[in-house]
Amino acid sequence: MTAFNQHPGRVFRVRDLHELLGLPAEEPSINVTRSRLGRLVRQGLLGQPGRGRYQKRT
Template sequence: MNACELLRLLRTEHDETAARADNLREQIERLTTALAETEARLAELTATRKVIDGLTPPDHEPAPTQTTTATVCQRIVTAFNEHPGKVFRLHDLHEHLGLPTDEPSINVTRSRLGRLARQGFLEQPGRGRYQKRT
């Protein structure tokens, strides 16, 4: 092997190694950008969770399971069946059923009552008032 061949092989290996280094630098740049975006999103999610945790009362239970939801709905229907002529306000119904009176729980019940009204089981004789449809 002469010097010219050795230089040619060295130059070829140098060019291949330089191309590989450029490729790795591009990958590092893409990964660095992706990491920065992911860390920013993680920071947003962490901040959001802290805000929500701060707004949630300490005794607030996690979201109910499907079984618990069905049980609460059945209790609501039973209350209206037991008192067919009574007009319930939302907070009165919560107190009657012994449900929590925090705002998230009230909103869930409001949604349930709206669904029961749309299904024809309840009627709304006034804003925020519900009674069994007769």
């Protein structure tokens, strides 16, 4: 959520988010992040303006 708070209005792809946070870019790590982002979407904290894209809800 910190990355979304620091860049309000920006739409992130999972790989872009990994790059920004300095996380490993291996597929298992990306899948975990994708799962976490999906959970945040279901909780209403993030929106999904397009397939594979995530943005903080206003």
